[in-house]
Amino acid sequence: MLAAVIHDARDVRAEERPDPTILTPGDAVVRVVAACVCGSDLWPYRGVTPVKRPRPIGHELVGVVEELGSEVTSAQVGDFVILPFTMSCGVCQSCRAGYPAACDLVTGFGGKDRDGHPVDGAQGERVRIPLAQHSLFPVGRSEAEIEAAGLVPHLLALADVMSTGYHAAFSAGVSAGDTVVVVGDGAVGLCGVIGARLLGAGRIVAMSRHDDRAALAREFGATDVVAERGADGVAAVRDLLGPSTGSGGTGDLADAALECVGTKESMDTALDVVRGGGRVGFVGVPHLAPELSVRRLFDRNITIGGGMASARHYMETLLPEVLSGTIAPGKVFDLELPLADVAEAYAAMDERRATKVLLRP
Amino acid sequence: MLAAVIHDARDVRAEERPDPTILTPGDAVVRVVAACVCGSDLWPYRGVTPVKRPRPIGHELVGVVEELGSEVTSAQVGDFVILPFTMSCGVCQSCRAGYPAACDLVTGFGGKDRDGHPVDGAQGERVRIPLAQHSLFPVGRSEAEIEAAGLVPHLLALADVMSTGYHAAFSAGVSAGDTVVVVGDGAVGLCGVIGARLLGAGRIVAMSRHDDRAALAREFGATDVVAERGADGVAAVRDLLGPSTGSGGTGDLADAALECVGTKESMDTALDVVRGGGRVGFVGVPHLAPELSVRRLFDRNITIGGGMASARHYMETLLPEVLSGTIAPGKVFDLELPLADVAEAYAAMDERRATKVLLRP
Structure with missing residues (x-):
């Protein structure tokens, strides 16, 4: 054969x-x-x-x-x-x-x-x-x-790929009404958008800088697209979600993020884009993101889970x-x-x- | 004053x-x-x-x-x-x-x-x-x-202390019927036993080597006590939970673990004592457990969360x-x-x- x-x-x-x-x-x-x-x-x-x-x-x-x-x-x-x-x-x-x-x-x-x-x-x-x-x-x-x-x-x-995208959303504990950011616009990230929608997310922000992928993300259920990356991407999400009704003055962050790439940069973005007590689901094979600071999770009360779907x-x-x-x-x-x-x-x-x-x- | x-x-x-x-x-x-x-x-x-x-x-x-x-x-x-x-x-x-x-x-x-x-x-x-x-x-x-x-x-x-113990159990996603291991028999760990019980855990294993603390753990709801630490402690939990009905041959592991110490050893124990797809809640201030391997979480599909309660x-x-x-x-x-x-x-x-x-x- x-x-x-x-x-x-x-x-x-x-x-x-x-x-x-x-x-x-x-x-x-x-x-x-x-x-x-x-x-x-x-x-x-x-x-x-x-x-x-x-x-x-x-x-x-x-x-x-x-x-x-x-x-x-x-x-x-x-x-x-x-x-x-x-x-x-x-x-x-x-x-x-x-x-x-x-x-x-x-x-x-x-x-x-x-x-x-x-x-x-x-x-x-x-x-x-x-x-x-x-x-x-x-x-x-x-x-x-x-x-x-x-x-x-x-x-x-x-x-x-679809099971993996769903696993990212499941591992991030996505539930009804959540605002979710999907980091990565590859096939897994796109399926992560579907997963977040199936689990009831109210707002889904796809981080994508490719027009065709961004269009498919929207077709799959993304409500917003952010093209910036890294710290600029986090700032763009804050701008998008709008100023908090609280005391901080800056914009809000997401309830959950799906890390669908597997690099240190994408993991950093996922961790930085969620609010205190937020949740990160990760499914990118972590070849390039070997270590995570426990202190960083501790200080912002972030929950992280994932792996092979x-x-x-x-x-x-x-x-x-x-x-x-x-x-x-x-x-x-x-x-x-x-x-x-x-x-x-x-x-x-x-x-x-x-x-x-x-x-x- | x-x-x-x-x-x-x-x-x-x-x-x-x-x-x-x-x-x-x-x-x-x-x-x-x-x-x-x-x-x-x-x-x-x-x-x-x-x-x-x-x-x-x-x-x-x-x-x-x-x-x-x-x-x-x-x-x-x-x-x-x-x-x-x-x-x-x-x-x-x-x-x-x-x-x-x-x-x-x-x-x-x-x-x-x-x-x-x-x-x-x-x-x-x-x-x-x-x-x-x-x-x-x-x-x-x-x-x-x-x-x-x-x-x-x-x-x-x-x-x-009670809020922190509860936070450990909450962050570990403890739910009805779960088998939970509590790592640490200080005041926080003891309150973690209470937290796990309030959230409906079916079996609560306190890791304790002090008779007085073990007795209080039992009074708070622990069903079992394991005195061993580290790899011996994990083996003792496997023995306690009994051989799996599956194919592995060794004993089962916990659905969730509460890390209530904050050292590298206690975090290792918490990660090793949960089954694939298990959950770790951590509340020990991580002075001595600075880094976590993403790969280790990935390979066993472990979810970890916690921080200040x-x-x-x-x-x-x-x-x-x-x-x-x-x-x-x-x-x-x-x-x-x-x-x-x-x-x-x-x-x-x-x-x-x-x-x-x-x-x-």
Whole structure:
């Protein structure tokens, strides 16, 4: 089969690899209908994370079940399924608490499973899925229906980017009437706008300096856009929210902020843009934001939470919203390419010619 | 009047100071009925925080209003009041959001107010209270009634230690049925047990190695006590909570932890003792825990929040619980001394001969 393999920085190739097979009774094999490139795939692509040896890449896919191990009863051959970007057991304490991303047996794509077997990347024609019983998420509609309804991009978004945006809003404790600032206008930030809206935010300020992304943020529910960054961005938010009725004289700040980038600057902005007692949800992989001052949280009573989204858990909330047409997160895909052109997919995202690229095997 | 002044490490004296007077129309003067020594007062006493020049000390008091500035209408002369350990305006965004500890004009005891006037310490016979309109919290009973009912210690606890323990539990998002670990068996940790119980925790594990404090923790609502610390303490919690029904094989962890000490070790324990997706509330002043790894939060999806408690806000919840006898946080006071013996009060707490000392002017 054809699958994407990253060999080194800026060297991703579509190449032939062995077809996956069932290796344990808990496995499934899924034929990939669509996959995509994640902002976090750009870390190794850009050389920020070293690529020690060639490995299959990609962790977002929707597809059709082709084979099932003898212990898997949660789906049937032929089912159209979404895969969360991490596989999980469904029974450990973290899974039961709604945090399968922190599963005791958490297993990612492109590495090895807990039995030591290699796990395929999601950017390929087929993928072996370990921990399939809990990880397969059947949509309940046929492939033909889904394709005819144009649902593929929206369902694919639930595999990671929409779930991650929702996790940012959930982790920031967004609730009815909150004023929320979304830091980052990438695909995750845009989905964070959707997440904040689903959780009832009254006002959503998207920090964006790209007209096309700002327009999509507004379509997704942003009420305001601020183009400035850093301290200027915080000042612009204060101006926007208006002078406080209290004694400070300056403008108000947000109740919550979603940190959807993962750099020190974006984290600083998220922390500075919330009021005393405010909340920050962070989902940007913190490659460049290693340390946080406890004192800084203490002095302003800020709560911070986040991490890898428990996509498998959020799908239960988000799938009905997609099927009813309430949300259309697949609009973050602004380029679709055949899997064979995966190198161009990475280049387009790296050069910001595309927000997020959908790949068709 | 007599008031406590810290001159240097291990040098606190009760000495004569000028009687306070009304300096602005927003002031009040309160006659102190009882004050006390806080764990955070021990930082300068132990020389951890340098004492640059002699200054009045103490930030917890209950008393009776003696004089009111012309703008103060929230209390009357003769009212028995509790003072939160920080004064606040009540109208700025943070105050309106329920976080007066992060007030735009937040003002502490023993320093200067926003007008540059000195503010007395709480360990004295009388105190001028700036921002009195919002900061005075009338109890609604007379001094004689309160003394007769033995309520003074319980009301005094609301000024800081009980509110701070409650804030730890609130910041950890404790909700019905949660399993909660309380790290720290000082007065704040003990009040954290009460806070967790009020918020509906199903199981409360107090980490304590002192028999008397462990006994009080149980009286306050702790269901279990663990004496071990650090990694041994985490292992003991796992043993106590029992093997997971999931796939991990080891025991479960807590849903939430309250960090009530403020050291690196206690923060590490709090972070390690919660499950994936768990929550940490921290109220220990972080003198010794300066930095937190964002990656560590990210990898286990931990939410952390806390800081100075908004005592003024929590009093609205906690006062009825004290008056109804549901909680008795004043039991953390295990020594009562006259103000003149303030040096002995500090020494007793420093040497752990007392958990918390109540001072009577």
